[in-house]
Amino acid sequence: MNTGRLEKLCNSFGVSSAEHGVAKMLRSCYEPLCDEIKRDRLGSIFAIKKAKNPDAPTFMIASPLDEVGLMISEVKKEGTLSFIPLENIACSSLLHQRVRILTREDTCIDGVICMDKKALEDSCEVKNAEDLSITCGLTYDEIKDVIRPGDLAGYGSAFRESNGMILSKALFPRVFNEVTAALLERLQDAEFDFHLAVGGIAQSVIGYRGTKTATYVIRPDAAIALTAFDTAKRKVRTGDGVILGYYDRQMLPSQTLLHDFADKTETKSYFGIMGNDGSFIHKTLKGTPAVSVGIAMDNVGSASEICRAADVDTLTDSLIAYLHTINAEKITGFGMGD
Numbered sequence: 404m405n406t407g408r409l410e411k412l413c414n415s416f417g418v419s420s421a422e423h424g425v426a427k428m429l430r431s432c433y434e435p436l437c438d439e440i441k442r443d444r445l446g447s448i449f450a451i452k453k454a455k456n457p458d459a460p461t462f463m464i465a466s467p468l469d470e471v472g473l474m475i476s477e478v479k480k481e482g483t484l485s486f487i488p489l490e491n492i493a494c495s496s497l498l499h500q501r502v503r504i505l506t507r508e509d510t511c512i513d514g515v516i517c518m519d520k521k522a523l524e525d526s527c528e529v530k531n532a533e534d535l536s537i538t539c540g541l542t543y544d545e546i547k548d549v550i551r552p553g554d555l556a557g558y559g560s561a562f563r564e565s566n567g568m569i570l571s572k573a574l575f576p577r578v579f580n581e582v583t584a585a586l587l588e589r590l591q592d593a594e595f596d597f598h599l600a601v602g603g604i605a606q607s608v609i610g611y612r613g614t615k616t617a618t619y620v621i622r623p624d625a626a627i628a629l630t631a632f633d634t635a636k637r638k639v640r641t642g643d644g645v646i647l648g649y650y651d652r653q654m655l656p657s658q659t660l661l662h663d664f665a666d667k668t669e670t671k672s673y674f675g676i677m678g679n680d681g682s683f684i685h686k687t688l689k690g691t692p693a694v695s696v697g698i699a700m701d702n703v704g705s706a707s708e709i710c711r712a713a714d715v716d717t718l719t720d721s722l723i724a725y726l727h728t729i730n731a732e733k734i735t736g737f738g739m740g741d
Contacts, residue, residue: 418472419609449602463623466579468603501559574708628681648695653682657692
């Protein structure tokens with residue numbers, strides 16, 4: 404794992420629909436290591452390593468590109484900013500968090516989430532987003548022409564690495580963006596009889612909007628969706644290495660691909676409810692055989708997500724080893740129909 408690159412990725416602004424900064428960083432990593440870059444119109448970016456046979460099947464490894472965030476809904480006369488969460492974020496966890504607001508001029512302004520004056524006077528209790536506001540330390544006249552309704556805000560917490568643990572905002576999905584870059588670096592001289600598509604899906608974390616558009620662009624014959632498995636569910640914990648999703652409410656994974664990956668890789672099984680990119684990749688095109696693979700993470704969706712560096716390296720090693728066990732015939736066989 405390239406810790407310096409991961410830190411830059413985590414510190415970049417990448418709230419859903421504003422992932423262009425992250426995509427630009429990944430493009431600079433991908434381009435020297437692949438034959439082609441493919442994009443969709445929502446901002447997803449994939450590196451393609453081509454087989455010699457142009458009609459070879461395509462195997463996709465996809466990571467989310469966007470991070471959770473907020474949208475400014477009102478600039479108040481006192482200079483504070485009302486907002487709405489773009490994902491199911493516990494509003495009580497937002498109080499006193501630092502944020503960065505992306506302006507229309509593509510610059511960032513720092514702010515802090517505080518309790519709204521009315522909520523402070525009424526109960527001093529955070530019940531919903533309406534009880535909170537963002538202050539940037541500026542007056543209404545100083546801020547009204549700089550920040551507007553519809554502008555996006557993301558967490559502003561810093562990247563930290565200590566004793567093999569990594570703490571940061573946007574660690575999910577940035578850890579998996581780093582894995583995609585590391586895969587391409589280590590597979591630079593590898594030759595496969597299938598096309599390999601590795602990259603990030605825009606507007607994924609927030610509603611899986613880009614999952615279908617990216618799948619239509621890449622048109623994979625089989626796929627691995629990289630995702631975080633939340634330790635809050637008490638089913639996994641950091642240090643478990645590679646986690647393999649066996650079931651979620653929106654996907655029954657390809658049994659052939661699932662069993663093949665499980666047979667070739669040391670994994671811990673996960674049976675959950677929450678979906679991921681694989682939940683939608685497998686329902687796109689004629690149906691795309693897919694599985695979800697990842698690592699355990701603490702505090703997913705918060706300002707300070709946590710994972711183990713060793714888990715990230717194990718995931719990268721396992722994916723590389725697995726790619727060397729498959730071929731065009733096997734990929735075609737992961738599907739059950741024509």
